[in-house]
């Protein structure tokens with residue numbers, strides 16, 4: 001205390017001109033070291049600001065159960081990730097988008113195991129950074145990208161496969177947008193369903209559920225169907241992928257049999273006034289349908305339909 005006060009009191013000139021005392025000769029190298037360290041400090045702060053940032057990111061370790069915007073992070077076990085991609089029958093022709101992609105495992109597996117292009121939409125920027133790094137490490141950075149975004153404000157309409165591990169309420173909130181996707185798009189959800197939209201397939205891995213839906217074409221309503229030079233009024237009633245219908249055969253409203261809609265593929269049959277069964281298979285494309293018809297007795301032909 002006393003020594004410091006006396007130093008502050010001494011004039012600068014006195015300090016500079018007087019010959020250094022013996023003890024000062026010992027202190028000088030230490031002071032030089034301290035100065036060097038002091039000067040070096042701001043340098044360390046500079047340079048490697050980016051490197052320091054990167055090191056910080058490297059240190060980011062996700063914690064199971066950590067908060068997320070609308071749902072916490074819990075990863076899907078790898079075995080179920082694989083099954084979910086198999087349920088979707090993902091291939092190299094697909095574009096897989098994982099909504100709420102966490103550590104990126106589903107999108108990365110889609111690229112590595114199915115050869116698909118893939119994307120993960122994730123709100124937590126640290127998870128996005130981690131996922132992009134993992135994609136680089138796994139050698140699939142050219143096929144997969146992760147973006148920091150809110151799934152409820154993102155356009156994922158280009159996907160041919162959607163994967164999700166969210167919550168029932170979030171699935172329901174997404175449902176209108178999912179139903180509006182291109183017919184045939186496959187949706188796979190870990191654990192949570194979509195209320196009254198029954199899945200096309202339900203799998204189970206040791207108590208964990210996975211559900212598959214195939215986005216159905218929109219066929220509800222009246223159609224004019226032409227086959228073999230005759231035109232018939234067909235009416236279809238649709239609830240998601242489940243379709244019922246009828247055809248006008250003169251004064252008879254005949255029920256359609258064996259109706260099935262899978263994506264944009266439709267099939268149905270009716271028995272005409274002469275008791276002959278006709279089987280129709282075809283594709284829906286917006287406001288029209290077309291395909292082939294096989295009649296009992298072996299006759300085959302084409303049919304088309306347009307909305308009434």
Ligand SMILES: C[S@@+](CC[C@H](N)C(=O)[O-])C[C@H]1O[C@@H](n2cnc3c(N)ncnc32)[C@H](O)[C@@H]1O
Nearest residue numbers: 068069070071074075076100102123150151165
């Ligand atoms: C249960 S985890 C599933 C992670 C990954 N899909 C999986 O199956 O391994 C849900 C993820 O969604 C993210 N998330 C929550 N709300 C989100 C939102 N609104 N937009 C984007 N991501 C969100 C969370 O941060 C979390 O990583």
